[in-house]
Amino acid sequence: xxxxxxxxxxxxxxxxxxxxxxxxxxxxxxxxxxxxxxxxxxxxxxxxxxxxxxxxxxxxxxxxxxxxxxxxxxxxxxxxxxxxxxxxxxxxxxxxxxxxxxxxxxxxxxxxxxxxxxxxxxxxxxxxxxxxxxxxxxxxxxxxxxxxxxxxxxxxxxxxxxxxxxxxxxxxxxxxxxxxxxxxxxxxxxxxxxxxxxxxxxxxxxxxxxxx
Numbered sequence: 001x002x003x004x005x006x007x008x009x010x011x012x013x014x015x016x017x018x019x020x021x022x023x024x025x026x027x028x029x030x031x032x033x034x035x036x037x038x039x040x041x042x043x044x045x046x047x048x049x050x051x052x053x054x055x056x057x058x059x060x061x062x063x064x065x066x067x068x069x070x071x072x073x074x075x076x077x078x079x080x081x082x083x084x085x086x087x088x089x090x091x092x093x094x095x096x097x098x099x100x101x102x103x104x105x106x107x108x109x110x111x112x113x114x115x116x117x118x119x120x121x122x123x124x125x126x127x128x129x130x131x132x133x134x135x136x137x138x139x140x141x142x143x144x145x146x147x148x149x150x151x152x153x154x155x156x157x158x159x160x161x162x163x164x165x166x167x168x169x170x171x172x173x174x175x176x177x178x179x180x181x182x183x184x185x186x187x188x189x190x191x192x193x194x195x196x197x198x199x200x201x202x203x204x205x206x207x208x209x210x211x212x
Contacts, residue, residue, distance in 0.1 A: 005119060006030040006047065010040040010054040010066065011082070020053070023108060029115075037061035041069055049077065050122045051115060056083035056093065056101075064089065067096050076125045078118035082106060165209055172202040 007029045017033045034040035056063035078099040090101035099118035179195030
């Protein structure tokens with residue numbers, strides 16, 4: 001399971017880097033060692049490291065400062081600190097969102113448990129982030145669908161209104177044509193005038209409807 005995870009190992013003592021590097025590689029981790037926090041930051045920016053294992057006390061930038069910098073670059077990165085039993089430093093590290101603190105000399109079983117916990121935290125954070133992103137995509141999709149439905153509803157209401165108006169004008173035109181026909185057949189001027197007035201009124205309605 002560890003083979004899918006890369007681990008950045010930082011310690012200013014070469015012997016510890018070599019021993020820990022071999023131990024972690026045997027456990028299936030892809031290990032990239034760094035002799036200082038500054039070197040680690042340069043490597044970290046070049047590659048993807050879900051897990052970082054770093055000594056707390058180092059020359060130059062120490063482990064706590066490195067922890068802050070790593071979290072600023074990639075907050076989901078899980079950092080396990082190592083050190084010689086300094087409880088106050090360990091507490092500071094946990095407050096800065098370190099996954100765990102392993103005292104030196106490092107016990108392999110303790111280290112394995114700490115790294116497994118860090119891996120689980122990273123996996124859970126990634127799952128939560130992906131779930132959140134999926135929810136955001138789903139909300140955006142449903143919003144688009146709702147807007148489209150509202151537009152269709154508006155169009156439907158408009159079409160229904162037009163249909164009703166056209167139906168009324170068609171009935172008016174039929175009435176005016178009937179009166180005109182009656183006036184022509186019976187030579188009745190009053191029918192002709194009424195029919196003509198109705199025809200003009202419906203033509204105006206049709207013109208206004210088209211302009212609207």
